[in-house]
Amino acid sequence: xxxxxxxxxxxxxxxxxxxxxxxxxxxxxxxxxxxxxxxxxxxxxxxxxxxxxxxxxxxxxxxxxxxxxxxxxxxxxxxxxxxxxxxxxxxxxxxxxxxxxxxxxxxxxxxxx
Amino acid sequence: xxxxxxxxxxxxxxxxxxxxxxxxxxxxxxxxxxxxxxxxxxxxxxxxxxxxxxxxxxxxxxxxxxxxxxxxxxxxxxxxxxxxxxxxxxxxxxxxxxxxxxxxxxxxxxx
Numbered sequence: 001x002x003x004x005x006x007x008x009x010x011x012x013x014x015x016x017x018x019x020x021x022x023x024x025x026x027x028x029x030x031x032x033x034x035x036x037x038x039x040x041x042x043x044x045x046x047x048x049x050x051x052x053x054x055x056x057x058x059x060x061x062x063x064x065x066x067x068x069x070x071x072x073x074x075x076x077x078x079x080x081x082x083x084x085x086x087x088x089x090x091x092x093x094x095x096x097x098x099x100x101x102x103x104x105x106x107x108x109x110x111x112x113x
Numbered sequence: 114x115x116x117x118x119x120x121x122x123x124x125x126x127x128x129x130x131x132x133x134x135x136x137x138x139x140x141x142x143x144x145x146x147x148x149x150x151x152x153x154x155x156x157x158x159x160x161x162x163x164x165x166x167x168x169x170x171x172x173x174x175x176x177x178x179x180x181x182x183x184x185x186x187x188x189x190x191x192x193x194x195x196x197x198x199x200x201x202x203x204x205x206x207x208x209x210x211x212x213x214x215x216x217x218x219x220x221x222x223x224x
Binding site: 043105106 | 117119122147149154155156157158159162202204210211212213214215216217
């Protein structure tokens with residue numbers, strides 16, 4: 001079974017631009033969560049979707065948004081990029097409503113110049 | 114508000130010895146705890162977990178201990194091997210909702 005895939009793997013943007021990241025969960029998994037990883041901050045929870053509905057949201061500004069499609073694929077969007085948005089963005093999927101065991105993708109490394 | 118804290122950013126251990134990684138939490142509602150391991154350029158992978166009704170869980174060389182009164186958990190790796198060099202994250206959850214992660218500890222195993 002294929003793992004969680006994320007595209008693109010690397011991205012360079014400039015301040016003020018917007019970006020869309022994509023995540024394809026493991027086949028059959030219906031829950032997708034997004035995390036931001038920065039040095040010293042660990043993994044910070046962005047949001048979680050289950051069956052196209054956002055179930056949980058972290059403490060991030062409204063510039064960060066996401067959605068999930070009927071095939072469970074998910075996208076996250078960051079508008080008006082800031083230098084501090086430079087990070088590794090990780091997507092994780094879970095088979096059902098429980099998110100205690102998640103399977104992570106390799107991440108998208110976003111650099112904002 | 115950092116609900117899960119890993120106060121040691123890095124740890125260096127000699128091959129064959131015991132590695133002990135520590136994690137503290139503040140939210141008494143947490144009922145499930147996990148450890149993840151992360152290599153560079155890869156996503157975190159699940160390592161071991163423990164429910165709040167237990168105080169110890171063992172899986173091969175890896176053992177997790179939970180001290181609820183102290184709100185502290187630790188991961189023991191015995192014996193440590195070079196392939197264990199990675200960043201280790203502890204995480205906690207309640208009601209199987211979102212995972213709350215610590216900042217991570219970089220473990221280096223020296224030959």
